[in-house]
Amino acid sequence: MSDADVTTTHTPTGSTATDAPFDVERIREQFPILAQRAGDKPLAYLDNAATTQKPHAVLDTLSRYYASENANIHRGVYALSQQATEAYEGARGKVARFLHAAEPAEIIFTRNATEGINLVAQTFGRRQVGAGDEVVISTMEHHSNIVPWQMLCEEQGARLRVVPITDTGELMLDELASLLGPRTKLLSIVHMSNSLGTVNPVRQVVELAQAQGVPVLIDGSQAAYHMPVDVQALGCDFYVVTGHKLYGPTGIGALYGRRALLDAMPPYQGGGDMIRSVTFERTTYNDVPHKFEAGTPHIAGAIGLGAAVDFITGVGFGAIAAHERQLLSYATAALSAVPGLRLIGTAPNKASILSFVLDGVHAHDIGTIVDTEGVAIRTGHHCTQPVMDRFQVPATARASLAMYNTTAEIDQLVSALNKVREVFG
Amino acid sequence: MSDLRELYQEVILDHNRSPRNFGVLEDAMLHADGHNPLCGDKLTIALNVVDEVVTDVRFEGSGCAISKASASLMTEGIKGKTLDEVKALFERFHQLVTDRAAPTDATLGKLAVFAGVRDYPARVKCAILAWHTLIAAVDNSQDQISTE
Numbered sequence: 001m002s003d004a005d006v007t008t009t010h011t012p013t014g015s016t017a018t019d020a021p022f023d024v025e026r027i028r029e030q031f032p033i034l035a036q037r038a039g040d041k042p043l044a045y046l047d048n049a050a051t052t053q054k055p056h057a058v059l060d061t062l063s064r065y066y067a068s069e070n071a072n073i074h075r076g077v078y079a080l081s082q083q084a085t086e087a088y089e090g091a092r093g094k095v096a097r098f099l100h101a102a103e104p105a106e107i108i109f110t111r112n113a114t115e116g117i118n119l120v121a122q123t124f125g126r127r128q129v130g131a132g133d134e135v136v137i138s139t140m141e142h143h144s145n146i147v148p149w150q151m152l153c154e155e156q157g158a159r160l161r162v163v164p165i166t167d168t169g170e171l172m173l174d175e176l177a178s179l180l181g182p183r184t185k186l187l188s189i190v191h192m193s194n195s196l197g198t199v200n201p202v203r204q205v206v207e208l209a210q211a212q213g214v215p216v217l218i219d220g221s222q223a224a225y226h227m228p229v230d231v232q233a234l235g236c237d238f239y240v241v242t243g244h245k246l247y248g249p250t251g252i253g254a255l256y257g258r259r260a261l262l263d264a265m266p267p268y269q270g271g272g273d274m275i276r277s278v279t280f281e282r283t284t285y286n287d288v289p290h291k292f293e294a295g296t297p298h299i300a301g302a303i304g305l306g307a308a309v310d311f312i313t314g315v316g317f318g319a320i321a322a323h324e325r326q327l328l329s330y331a332t333a334a335l336s337a338v339p340g341l342r343l344i345g346t347a348p349n350k351a352s353i354l355s356f357v358l359d360g361v362h363a364h365d366i367g368t369i370v371d372t373e374g375v376a377i378r379t380g381h382h383c384t385q386p387v388m389d390r391f392q393v394p395a396t397a398r399a400s401l402a403m404y405n406t407t408a409e410i411d412q413l414v415s416a417l418n419k420v421r422e423v424f425g
Numbered sequence: 426m427s428d429l430r431e432l433y434q435e436v437i438l439d440h441n442r443s444p445r446n447f448g449v450l451e452d453a454m455l456h457a458d459g460h461n462p463l464c465g466d467k468l469t470i471a472l473n474v475v476d477e478v479v480t481d482v483r484f485e486g487s488g489c490a491i492s493k494a495s496a497s498l499m500t501e502g503i504k505g506k507t508l509d510e511v512k513a514l515f516e517r518f519h520q521l522v523t524d525r526a527a528p529t530d531a532t533l534g535k536l537a538v539f540a541g542v543r544d545y546p547a548r549v550k551c552a553i554l555a556w557h558t559l560i561a562a563v564d565n566s567q568d569q570i571s572t573e
Contacts, residue, residue, distance in 0.1 A: 360442075362489035364464055365433075368545060372429055380464045394465045394487045423433050424490075 022319035028404045030055040041374030044409035049194050049400030051244045061307035065300045091306030095254050098309040100230040108255040108292040109302050113221040114144040116240030116255035121148040123265040131157035134183045138163040140193040143383040145219045169196035169345040180212040187216045191223035195382040196345030197353030206235045226351045228317045231256050248308030252301030262288040269294040320403045324352050331410045355396040361424050363395040373416035431541035441490035446500035450483035459558030466492045470558045477507050496555035515556045522552045
């Protein structure tokens with residue numbers, strides 16, 4: 001594919017394949033950072049699996065909060081504090097609706113998905129996982145869904161079991177089923193892989209676990225900005241998301257937990273807001289969700305996250321998924337045509353992520369060279385070293401897509417990869 | 426492209442394609458493993474030192490062009506040098522790849538091809554991984570010597 005071909009044969013909007021009222025240029029206008037140039041090139045931001053950009057709706061909400069609504073929550077009797085409390089709790093309601101939780105109290109605000117997983121490991125995990133017990137994860141987990149369980153297992157004398165994956169990057173469901181048993185106290189599994197793009201059949205996974213009475217945590221960091229999530233339909237016990245991958249602020253995330261489990265779990269951190277009364281003899285804890293939110297939370301972040309999920313809902317997952325599907329298929333074809341390029345992660349059911357290696361060129365060199373062409377991609381192990389080991393590669397280059405990406409940006413990536421070839425021969 | 430050629434000089438590309446002193450050094454007196462956990466670059470440096478002079482050195486591992494070429498050129502540059510000279514060379518190399526204001530140091534010889542790295546802060550660690558590993562290998566030996 002020559003430069004001339006890729007720049008002239010496709011419309012820049014990239015959304016012509018669907019009849020949804022989705023205009024990618026209108027979407028892009030809402031993300032001020034996308035108008036930036038990288039040197040003399042347009043910026044092609046293709047590192048969305050690391051973090052997504054923020055729309056005006058989120059930026060304006062943050063700015064307005066600090067400029068005219070800022071007060072601490074849950075304590076003040078004055079109007080400003082009450083408004084801040086309402087906005088914060090209103091955001092909890094928005095996230096609850098976004099994930100289809102049964103009630104807002106099932107949403108715990110965290111710093112990010114990592115903290116959500118650690119919260120479950122340190123509360124539910126410490127109480128439920130004992131010596132000789134097992135926690136099951138998979139080969140394709142992000143380090144954040146490996147290390148907290150390793151720490152827990154080490155502390156409790158429990159064993160971490162790992163579900164293998166196939167050469168295309170799919171979960172081996174038979175192996176998963178055979179790993180679940182009376183010793184299994186929790187299954188923690190990623191909804192969508194950040195380094196392979198695989199979308200796991202989480203409903204089926206939950207059914208397998210439920211048949212053995214095993215609670216399930218799902219890491220939704222990647223899935224939640226590409227597809228609708230209904231925690232009740234999935235039947236999972238815990239689900240974690242992170243705000244900055246939902247077009248929202250950094251430093252805010254959410255943990256969904258089934259109410260009965262949350263009620264029974266001990267607190268995570270001690271401090272203000274998580275208590276009902278404190279004396280030196282005895283402290284009683286607040287109800288969920290406050291029991292898990294010690295100290296002044298990231299109020300602005302939570303309200304910003306609320307604005308972010310409103311924004312996503314406003315665009316609609318139908319339109320987002322259709323656009324991203326078309327973009328993924330365009331990108332898969334375009335990258336596959338690059339000589340010496342091999343995609344890592346080719347599961348039939350995947351979304352928005354293209355991990356690849358290039359013969360004779362290390363991923364870092366690819367990353368540096370395409371950066372000089374205005375293309376931002378991730379290179380390295382993507383916090384999934386076991387995936388790199390599984391595919392026997394030291395690192396991959398990864399382009400990851402979001403609702404605002406275009407086929408023109410894919411063309412820019414392909415043309416930048418041709419530059420890599422020019423340099424390396 | 427001109428900027429890129431500053432970084433990816435022909436010498437670097439050549440040493441990436443055909444690294445010198447690449448492989449196992451049997452019965453090496455000193456060795457250390459270097460690992461850049463952020464990018465997954467891994468390499469092992471093995472060397473023999475007789476009377477404070479590097480008599481042989483080899484490396485193996487995997488990494489980007491910058492880290493591989495740096496290891497390769499480093500092995501060429503330190504053979505026959507005393508440990509003090511090696512450490513002084515590392516200091517000058519470190520300055521070359523990190524200090525934009527530093528003048529070109531003629532004593533670096535071929536290692537001067539890494540001057541372009543200073544314009545790519547994210548790649549500095551690639552260029553100095555081999556050197557850090559080398560120094561670790563050498564320092565371990567000194568620890569052992571000092572405890573005996």
